[in-house]
Amino acid sequence: MVNLILWIGECLRSISILGLSYLEWIGLLWTLVCIGYFTPLILNSIYCIWIAPILRCYTDLRTMGKWAVITGASDGIGKAYAEEIARLGVNIVLISRSKQKLDAVAKEIAGEFGVETKVIVTDFTDGLQVYEKIEKELEGLEIGILVNNVGIFYPYVDFFTELPNARKQSQDMIFCNVFPITLMTHMILPQMCSRGRGVIINLGSYMGQHVVPLATMYSATKAFTERFSEGLAMEYEKSGIIIQAVIPEYVSTKMSGVTKPSWTTPSATEYVQKALKTVGVESKTSVYLPHRLSILGTSSLFFFCRGFVIRFHFYALLALRGLSKRRLEFISKKL
Numbered sequence: 001m002v003n004l005i006l007w008i009g010e011c012l013r014s015i016s017i018l019g020l021s022y023l024e025w026i027g028l029l030w031t032l033v034c035i036g037y038f039t040p041l042i043l044n045s046i047y048c049i050w051i052a053p054i055l056r057c058y059t060d061l062r063t064m065g066k067w068a069v070i071t072g073a074s075d076g077i078g079k080a081y082a083e084e085i086a087r088l089g090v091n092i093v094l095i096s097r098s099k100q101k102l103d104a105v106a107k108e109i110a111g112e113f114g115v116e117t118k119v120i121v122t123d124f125t126d127g128l129q130v131y132e133k134i135e136k137e138l139e140g141l142e143i144g145i146l147v148n149n150v151g152i153f154y155p156y157v158d159f160f161t162e163l164p165n166a167r168k169q170s171q172d173m174i175f176c177n178v179f180p181i182t183l184m185t186h187m188i189l190p191q192m193c194s195r196g197r198g199v200i201i202n203l204g205s206y207m208g209q210h211v212v213p214l215a216t217m218y219s220a221t222k223a224f225t226e227r228f229s230e231g232l233a234m235e236y237e238k239s240g241i242i243i244q245a246v247i248p249e250y251v252s253t254k255m256s257g258v259t260k261p262s263w264t265t266p267s268a269t270e271y272v273q274k275a276l277k278t279v280g281v282e283s284k285t286s287v288y289l290p291h292r293l294s295i296l297g298t299s300s301l302f303f304f305c306r307g308f309v310i311r312f313h314f315y316a317l318l319a320l321r322g323l324s325k326r327r328l329e330f331i332s333k334k335l
């Protein structure tokens with residue numbers, strides 16, 4: 001056996017094509033694959049991060065319509081979208097669960113930017129019946145922008161059937177992460193098409209890019225967001241509608257639990273200010289340079305060694321699961 005391997009090695013070593021050995025050919029081809037794979041990605045990122053904002057190549061949201069609708073608008077990234085779009089002079093419809101929080105944000109926005117606001121109190125986990133009420137409330141408004149932002153995560157990651165209240169948790173995740181994006185788009189897209197302009201922004205997640213065991217439901221719902229956005233973007237391109245999937249990593253909000261922004265974890269405001277400068281430039285974007293680099297790195301690894309990345313995610317989250325469970329047990333014992 002050993003002799004056979006040595007003989008094959010010897011044969012291969014003696015092969016020379018155009019003056020290069022087989023190892024040199026493998027090295028050359030691998031280098032070409034890497035250059036072909038990374039160069040367009042790097043050039044595209046340079047254009048989107050630096051050139052497009054300087055040349056103002058992004059869409060002017062003020063020209064889309066009088067109103068913007070934002071789901072999950074009372075906190076985090078949704079609230080930041082509401083503020084930044086209102087800053088442009090567009091009226092805002094805010095949708096989420098807590099009337100108190102919604103009223104406070106609406107008052108703040110109306111006071112600071114002098115725009116009209118409307119709040120719709122809705123719990124998306126109530127299921128399909130909420131959309132009739134939303135549709136009635138939106139009747140007669142010229143809606144030019146829709147931000148499908150609402151989304152929920154788990155209290156902690158766990159095996160699919162071992163999540164606390166697993167069945168309800170999975171159902172809520174579909175009701176919050178899948179139905180609103182589908183049905184709100186279905187509700188508003190026709191009026192955008194009739195005017196020949198409109199922008200729909202859908203919030204995905206880096207977890208939707210890959211298979212993430214122990215966060216399986218969340219990762220699957222966010223993969224839906226991406227496929228849905230990319231498909232619709234192509235379907236409605238000719239109708240003048242821009243559909244964008246925004247794919248953040250960590251942003252400092254309640255959901256991420258990161259209270260202090262840092263260079264890897266921007267504040268929601270910083271993230272959204274940058275995100276708005278990619279509308280009309282990129283149909284799928286992770287916006288923030290460190291997020292872009294990290295997602296590019298993981299996606300490349302995923303492309304070249306998919307099995308390894310899935311297993312890595314699994315063991316990383318398995319460790320996190322243990323820690324989070326112990327933390328929750330400790331907190332509940334203290335209470």
Ligand SMILES: NC(=O)c1ccc[n+]([C@@H]2O[C@H](COP(=O)([O-])OP(=O)(O)OC[C@H]3O[C@@H](n4cnc5c(N)ncnc54)[C@H](OP(=O)(O)O)[C@@H]3O)[C@@H](O)[C@H]2O)c1
Nearest residue numbers: 072074075076077096097098124151205250251253255256
């Ligand atoms: N933050 C991150 O690091 C991160 C990373 C990747 C992706 N994302 C995605 O970005 C989006 C926004 O995340 P975020 O961090 O800003 O979340 P967040 O800070 O937890 O805010 C969530 C918003 O949704 C509302 N909401 C929650 N459950 C709701 C329900 N059942 N019905 C109606 N409204 C509901 C909340 O308001 P009420 O509580 O008042 O209802 C709040 O306004 C999500 O889709 C998330 O998956 C975030």
